[in-house]
Amino acid sequence: DVKVTQSSRYLVKRTGEKVFLECVQDMDHENMFWYRQDPGLGLRLIYFSYDVKMKEKGDIPEGYSVSREKKERFSLILESASTNQTSMYLCASSPFEGESATQYFGPGTRLTVL
Amino acid sequence: TQLLEQSPQFLSIQEGENLTVYCNSSSVFSSLQWYRQEPGEGPVLLVTVVTGGEVKKLKRLTFQFGDARKDSSLHITAAQPGDTGLYLCAGEASGTYKYIFGTGTRLKVLA
Numbered sequence: 001d002v003k004v005t006q007s008s009r010y011l012v013k014r015t016g017e018k019v020f021l022e023c024v025q026d027m028d029h030e031n032m033f034w035y036r037q038d039p040g041l042g043l044r045l046i047y048f049s050y051d052v053k054m055k056e057k058g059d060i061p062e063g064y065s066v067s068r069e070k071k072e073r074f075s076l077i078l079e080s081a082s083t084n085q086t087s088m089y090l091c092a093s094s095p096f097e098g099e100s101a102t103q104y105f106g107p108g109t110r111l112t113v114l
Numbered sequence: 115t116q117l118l119e120q121s122p123q124f125l126s127i128q129e130g131e132n133l134t135v136y137c138n139s140s141s142v143f144s145s146l147q148w149y150r151q152e153p154g155e156g157p158v159l160l161v162t163v164v165t166g167g168e169v170k171k172l173k174r175l176t177f178q179f180g181d182a183r184k185d186s187s188l189h190i191t192a193a194q195p196g197d198t199g200l201y202l203c204a205g206e207a208s209g210t211y212k213y214i215f216g217t218g219t220r221l222k223v224l225a
Contacts, residue, residue: 004156031211040123042202043157043215050211058212090156094211102146103204103213105156 003027004106006091012112019078020107023091030096031076033103034058034066036090048097049074081113117141118205118216126222127193135188135201136217143205146179146186147213151200193223 007022025032031050035043045058047066055066063085069073074093083093089109094101118139127133137146145164148159161170163179164187170177176189179192186203
């Protein structure tokens with residue numbers, strides 16, 4: 001079974017703190033994604049990576065950065081957390097199969113910024 | 115920016131009823147996926163449709179991709195409480211690895 005794990009299920013941080021969200025997948029997938037999920041807005045893509053050290057901006061990259069030093073690990077960084085970044089964060093991975101590859105999601109990290 | 119609108123946003127029905135969820139866009143997608151998400155979990159893929167007009171069946175669930183590959187529908191026959199969850203459609207923009215997710219339909223099936 002494909003497994004995508006996220007470092008924390010729940011996280012509470014203060015405004016201005018630097019926040020690291022970690023994601024690890026065990027299926028040797030090339031592609032990895034970070035989304036945030038908010039009620040009524042669905043999932044919105046923050047960043048994705050199609051190879052080690054490669055990254056591309058998604059639809060809402062402002063206030064976020066990412067790091068992919070190893071194939072299995074994709075980190076999302078909030079340089080200076082703000083209250084509007086309170087959300088559910090979902091990591092996903094998919095194989096490089098061209099179009100219509102399945103995305104496998106982690107269980108999510110619910111981040112609250114006070 | 116490509117958008118995928120889902121309707122209805124919320125749906126509460128009795129066990130045994132039929133329902134249809136719609137996913138619409140003004141953009142063309144190379145493929146479209148449907149996911150179901152349960153509380154405390156990430157979305158799980160139900161189906162991928164690739165060809166315009168394609169129909170796929172998964173037990174009591176029927177998925178259709180529009181002829182122009184801009185819209186899709188999910189029909190559930192004789193809904194059961196186990197179908198309760200958040201249903202998400204996701205379209206893949208041609209030539210990219212990027213998926214645009216719909217706004218979601220939260221379904222509750224009452225026993």
